[in-house]
Amino acid sequence: DEAIRIADLAQQMGIKAQDLIKNLIGMGVMATINQSIDADTAAIIAADFGYDVEKIGFSEKEFLAPVHEDKEEDLRPRPPVVTIMGHVDHGKTSLLDVIRKSHITSGEAGGITQHIGAYHVTTPRGEIVFLDTPGHEAFTAMRARGAQVTDLVILVVAADDGVMDQTREAINHSKAAGVPIVVAVNKIDKEGADPDRVKRELAEHGLVPEEWGGDTIFANVSAKKKIGIDELLELVLLQAEVLELKANPNRRGVGHIVEARLDKGRGAVATVLIQAGTIHKGDAFTCGLHAGKIRAILNDQGKMLKEAGPAMPVEVQGFDGVPDAGDEFVVVADEKVARKISDSRKGKQREKELAKETKFTLDKFLAAK
Ligand code: GTP
Ligand code: MG
Helix, strand or coil, X not given: CCEEEHHHHHHHHCCCHHHHHHHHHHCCCCCCCCCEEEHHHHHHHHHHCCCCCCCCCCCHHHHCCCHHHCCHHHCEXXXXXXXXXXXXCCXXXXXXXXXXXXXXXXXXXXXXXXXXXXXXXXXXXXXXXXXXXXXXXXXXXXXXXXXCCCCEEEEEEECCCCCCHHHHHHHHHHHHHCCCEEEEEECCCCCXXXXXXXXXXXXXXXXXXXXXXXXXXXXXXXXXXXXXXXXXXHHHHHHHHHHCCEECCCCECEEEEEEEEXXXXXXXXEEEEEEECEEECCCEEEECCEEEEEEEEECCXXXXXXXXXXXXXXXXXXXXXXXXXXXXXXXXXXXXXXXXXXXXXXXXXXXXXXXXXXXXXXXXXXXXX
């Protein structure tokens, strides 16, 4: 697992990298100066030169509490996280807008509404967390890494347009991730709207409505005329109930980046969707290649929080750089650990890049011959 770069090992032993490489070749190990060898090989080669290698290797795993280790009795119900997907202009943002406007408790607002790409709403039947379209990117990035943040997808399909390219894409994404889909047939107020046509087209893609013997839930809505919105939310919550979503709030916080940006005044800020545990102001954390200490936590209403628990989307300040959508956010013991993990990851990243460069140069060299 642990490895050391040839250049670094040679430097530490005070010998030329070339000599080290020569010895390695003697052992049958082919490596270039920028490549790494494992600790055992390093120990053998160092012994050749009269050195002892002491393993003070560092495994970040020791410092990261795994997400899935929670005991059943520590788990508490949590709200569903729902991603809204669909073709361009089919009404994703409009739908989310009406949902938010009709379910934001007045008085809760602490000022200007933030754009954090993720929203928490309270309906009479329960709480729901929504990821807006920018969530698309994060969704894909997280799926690529095997992480699951979305419990449900609302697939928005315009009743006057039907199934289009990105509708199909969204279906494929959701199926690949094993996430159930609730269909919102939108724009039913429009002339030429044909919700049944949408049903037929989706049925061809395996999304067969319940009334036709399938198991996909459909809701006819109009974001513009505010028709069917509460029914849609109820269906989403019903579907979520079946999933029995739970998380342990009493552990170090872990989550994923939904989106991140560089803010002029506040530095790197990111929307973090907490998945388990609770994050607190002052907590040290790692996130992708970055580290930091939580300087501020804001909710989707721009309100300052001291802490945030499972399924909460919050804006976090205190990053030492801008993370990527989909990066894992993990609270660790202290800043020293956070820095160590980040340094170790940056080192590995640099190695990978150098290895790529070396290969590239070699490829070019071979191609030129
Ligand atoms: P992108 O983010 O660009 O992919 O689009 P979107 O899916 O978020 O669609 P958006 O909410 O921006 O809506 C696109 C257009 O459709 C806007 O002009 C909306 O006013 C209109 N629209 C959305 N919902 C409805 C609806 O229920 N009825 C009617 N008539 N128009 C709607
Ligand atoms: Mg939109």
